[in-house]
Structures are given as structure tokens and as C-alpha cells.
Amino acid sequence: MEAAELAALLTPDGMALLDRTPGVSDGGEIVRVVSRLRSEGHDPQLVSAVLTQAKLRQKARGKFGDFAARMLFTEAGxxxxxxxxxxxxxxxxxxxxxxxxxxxxxxxxxxxxxxxxxxxxxxxxxxxxxxxxxxxxxxxxxxxxxxxxxxxxxxxxxxxxxxxxxxxxxxxxxxxxxxxxxxxxxxxxxxxxxxxxxxxxxxxxxxxxxxxxxxxxxxxxxxxxxxxxxxxxxxxxxxxxxxxxxxxxxxxxxxxxxxxxxxPADAEDAEVGPLGAYLYEPDGAVIRARLIGDLARALDGHMVSDGIAYVTSDRAVTTPFAQGFRVLDTMPLDVKRLSARLAADGIGTVEIKKRGVDVDPAQFRKRLRLRGTGRVTLVLTRLDGRHSAVLCERLS
CATH class of the missing domain: 3.40.50.150 (Vaccinia Virus protein VP39)
Incomplete structure (x- = not known):
């Protein structure tokens, strides 16, 4: 938004027009609003400013909630x-x-x-x-x-x-x-x-x-x-x-x-051990703060591999600091074997997570040729130094 657009908007008529212009998102709705405002005789520059603010107010609800309905924005701001x-x-x-x-x-x-x-x-x-x-x-x-x-x-x-x-x-x-x-x-x-x-x-x-x-x-x-x-x-x-x-x-x-x-400082990493009954993916804030070791100890768990931010434990714990998964099975990271296993289990929907492996989840999912009605989470990572696939289900 340039200074001239803002000046046109910050008038009683401009703000009144903005307040009665609903939030817009899709292209067809934008065309209809522009057509209506132009037909009412409003200046094209003011119409552009109002439309931009209406779109930004709609987008801003995720950050500002109901406050967004009375605020002004720039895209970068x-x-x-x-x-x-x-x-x-x-x-x-x-x-x-x-x-x-x-x-x-x-x-x-x-x-x-x-x-x-x-x-x-x-x-x-x-x-x-x-x-x-x-x-x-x-x-x-x-x-x-x-x-x-x-x-x-x-x-x-x-x-x-x-x-x-x-x-x-x-x-x-x-x-x-x-x-x-x-x-x-x-x-x-x-x-x-x-x-x-x-x-x-x-x-x-x-x-x-x-x-x-x-x-x-x-x-x-x-x-x-x-x-x-x-x-x-x-x-x-x-x-x-x-x-x-x-x-x-x-x-x-x-x-x-x-x-x-x-x-008081970066937490010391927990020891590495075998995969337990449950797998935990720490929240990104915990990972960035390097408090993964403290989280692992709080879960009575350990790391699945050096340098990989997955924690495993034999306890099922609900925690805001990690997403928990029940381990169903582990397999080598082989797309043909995984595809056959998922087909046999009737799995048609797969959530893919990965750490420590060079895999494009979108491309990997296509290669699995999924069919069926079941759901599973597939965690691709390293276990005992080998690329592995862990079949899981989310803890409720």
C-alpha cells in the first residue's frame, strides 16, 4: 500500500466503505466486489485500497482474531x-x-x-x-x-x-x-x-x-x-x-x-537405545532450544539415534512438548516392501514423517501406490545405523 492509497483510505468515506466491504479471498468474489464498488462511482484508487485491506483483514484473523476486523495492514507488515x-x-x-x-x-x-x-x-x-x-x-x-x-x-x-x-x-x-x-x-x-x-x-x-x-x-x-x-x-x-x-x-x-x-543451558542429550513401544516427535521449539535430552528423561525414554530428534519410550504419555505415536512395526526403508505391506493391510492414507533420511515425502507417497481405507503414520529415520520405516498410529 502506497501513501496515496492510505491517504484515500484514511478518510471518513474511505473507512466507512472498508467497514462495509466483507473479507474476500477467491477470485470470483473479488471481481464481484470490484464491480459493485466501481458501479457505485467510487474512485478506482480507493477501490483498490479497500479491496487490499479487505483481503488482508481476512488473512489477518489467524494472527489477530476479531481485532483484525478494525485494523489496517500492509502485506509485509x-x-x-x-x-x-x-x-x-x-x-x-x-x-x-x-x-x-x-x-x-x-x-x-x-x-x-x-x-x-x-x-x-x-x-x-x-x-x-x-x-x-x-x-x-x-x-x-x-x-x-x-x-x-x-x-x-x-x-x-x-x-x-x-x-x-x-x-x-x-x-x-x-x-x-x-x-x-x-x-x-x-x-x-x-x-x-x-x-x-x-x-x-x-x-x-x-x-x-x-x-x-x-x-x-x-x-x-x-x-x-x-x-x-x-x-x-x-x-x-x-x-x-x-x-x-x-x-x-x-x-x-x-x-x-x-x-x-x-x-539453565542446552540440555545434555539422552543416551541412544532401541526403539520402544512409543515414538515421540519433539515440538520444534523444544528442538530449537536444545532441550530434547530433558524431554527424553521426562518421558523415561532415550534417543533413537545420534543427532536425530526422535525420542522413544515404553510409556504412553500425553505431553504438549511432543507428538506421540504407538509403534506398530518396523521395516527396512524399501519402497517395494513397504508398498506390499501397506496394500496387504488395506492402508490408503499415510502420514509421512522423516528425520535423518534423504527422502521427498510427496514423491515417496506416490511410489507406495496406496489403496484401501486404513490409515497409518510412517516415520522414516535411522535405527541402529540403518535407514528404516516405523509404522505407527498417533496417540489420541
Whole structure:
């Protein structure tokens, strides 16, 4: 969305038109909405802006729920925005640490600032992009304790606040079709600038979950968060925002609510042993935090192979930190033998998981020539140094 489109949208007529335009997704629906709005005599630029926002609001429901219906977005801003349930966890850190004045530096469309303002924190949200800052201003307008400033996060006077939240821009500038920047020196602000600020001010930092772990300072608590089994971020916490004695945390959010596994450092791996009655696939946040060994010990289990993130146990355990499977059988990883076995068992639907083997699951599934009504999970991995297939069923 460009500045001219936003200006047309941020008028009483523009917002009224947006609020009565439903969310759109498929092509036929888009054509009908455009045709209707054009026939009503609306300016083509305004129609384009309204249609873009209607689509983004529909898409944003997964991150913002009912709040999305009153918010504005840019494509890049929505893609990079923190999910509201995760932002609430961030805000809770500042509130629990007694920090009442917080700067959200690199605020984007304002997702984290919204969560902070909702906890009655005094929030100053800063973004260097004019359109993005205007969108954030709209999204934060209902909270008198939040304000948006147009400016460079690196130049912000941190003496104005008690704590800072930073989300360094890790993509090229723009509102759509941005690309990822691999070098932390190219981020805005750079990672060195972020860590320098953290030495003097209580700081939280949002980063991508796959960041090089060698870049994580020893002074930080590193918290990986997953939502519905997808790892969405790494947050680093400094000063009073970091919890005493904790340097690694895996926070798992899902239908069960919120669960967390923590440790003072990377956990020592559990020993390797034979496949038991049950196989467990750790949540991605647990894997990223390198707490797999602690999970294995909590399950009275062990690893199936060195360097492979599967845990096995003879106990059936329901845990938010892993998906559990009952082991039905094991076979060599031979597609012809597997195909014959699945056909004999009447298996027509197969969920394929893999670790430690070079297999394309989609192509492998085609080669199985499945037929029948039964279902099974097929785990392709290494057991005793050999490529193997484990036939399983999910634990309820």
C-alpha cells in the first residue's frame, strides 16, 4: 500500500466503505466486489485500497482474531507481525518486571504495542517507514497510553523509557515483495546496535527462530516459541526481563493452552537405545532450544539415534512438548516392501514423517501406490545405523 492509497483510505468515506466491504479471498468474489464498488462511482484508487485491506483483514484473523476486523495492514507488515497471543506473552514480561514505560522500536503495524497498551503499559512505538507508522497509529488509536513516532529506532533516546522491545527489520524495505537479509549487520537496527542497547536498558528482542545460535549472547535468556506446532520466533531477554537461572526456554502454545520447558543451558542429550513401544516427535521449539535430552528423561525414554530428534519410550504419555505415536512395526526403508505391506493391510492414507533420511515425502507417497481405507503414520529415520520405516498410529 502506497501513501496515496492510505491517504484515500484514511478518510471518513474511505473507512466507512472498508467497514462495509466483507473479507474476500477467491477470485470470483473479488471481481464481484470490484464491480459493485466501481458501479457505485467510487474512485478506482480507493477501490483498490479497500479491496487490499479487505483481503488482508481476512488473512489477518489467524494472527489477530476479531481485532483484525478494525485494523489496517500492509502485506509485509502482516507477514512480519507478531501473533497477538505471542505478543501478550511479550507484554507480560515487561509488566512482571515492573517496567511501565516501554519503547517498541521497529513497531511495524503495532501488534506488540497493542498487547503492551492492553496491559496498561505506557508505550512509545517507533517505525522509520511513514506508511507503516500511519497504519500503526490507526491500530493503536483506541489506547490513550500508546503513541507512534516516525523515526529511526537506532536513534531513539532510551532514557525516555524503562525498557525496550526491538524487532529489527530483517527484510528489505517496502510494503510487499520484500526479501530476507541474511547478514545481521544489514538489519535495521543492526544486531550489534541491539545488543549494545541491551547492556544498559532492560531489553527484549524478536528474531527469527533459525538464527545462528553462536550469535546469542551468554547474558540473554533465549526463548523459542511455537504456535500450533509451528516455531514462530526466538525472543532474547536481557536484564530483569530474563528469568534467573534460565538461559533456554521452549514455549509451546496450542489447544492445550501455554506450556513451557526451561533449562539453565542446552540440555545434555539422552543416551541412544532401541526403539520402544512409543515414538515421540519433539515440538520444534523444544528442538530449537536444545532441550530434547530433558524431554527424553521426562518421558523415561532415550534417543533413537545420534543427532536425530526422535525420542522413544515404553510409556504412553500425553505431553504438549511432543507428538506421540504407538509403534506398530518396523521395516527396512524399501519402497517395494513397504508398498506390499501397506496394500496387504488395506492402508490408503499415510502420514509421512522423516528425520535423518534423504527422502521427498510427496514423491515417496506416490511410489507406495496406496489403496484401501486404513490409515497409518510412517516415520522414516535411522535405527541402529540403518535407514528404516516405523509404522505407527498417533496417540489420541
Amino acid at each position: 502482516l507477514e512480519q507481525a507478531t501473533r497477538l497471543q505471542v505478543a501478550a506473552q511479550h507484554a507480560g514480561r515487561f509488566a512482571a518486571a515492573g517496567l511501565t514505560r516501554v519503547a517498541d522500536l521497529g513497531c511495524g503495524i503495532g501488534g506488540d504495542a497493542m498487547a503492551m497498551a492492553a496491559l496498561d503499559l505506557d508505550v512509545t512505538a517507533v517505525d522509520r517507514d511513514e506508511v507503516t507508522a500511519a497504519v500503526a497509529t490507526h491500530n493503536l488509536a483506541v489506547w490513550p497510553n500508546a503513541r507512534v513516532e516516525l523515526g529511526d529506532a537506532a536513534a531513539f533516546d532510551v532514557s525516555r523509557v524503562d525498557g525496550i522491545w526491538m524487532d529489527p527489520a530483517r527484510r528489505t524495505s517496502g510494503h510487499s515483495d520484500t526479501r530476507r537479509l541474511a547478514d545481521p549487520d544489514d538489519w535495521s537496527p543492526s544486531l550489534d546496535t541491539v545488543f549494545a542497547a541491551a547492556t544498559s536498558t532492560p531489553t527484549g528482542v524478536k528474531l527469527g527462530p533459525g538464527i545462528d545460535r553462536d550469535l546469542i549472547p551468554d547474558t540473554a535468556e533465549a526463548q523459542w516459541t511455537s504456535v500450533d506446532r509451528e516455531v514462530v520466533e526466538l525472543a532474547l531477554w536481557f536484564g530483569p526481563l530474563a528469568r534467573p537461572g534460565i538461559r533456554r526456554a521452549a514455549t509451546v502454545i496450542g489447544a492445550h493452552g501455554i506450556a513451557e520447558m526451561t533449562g
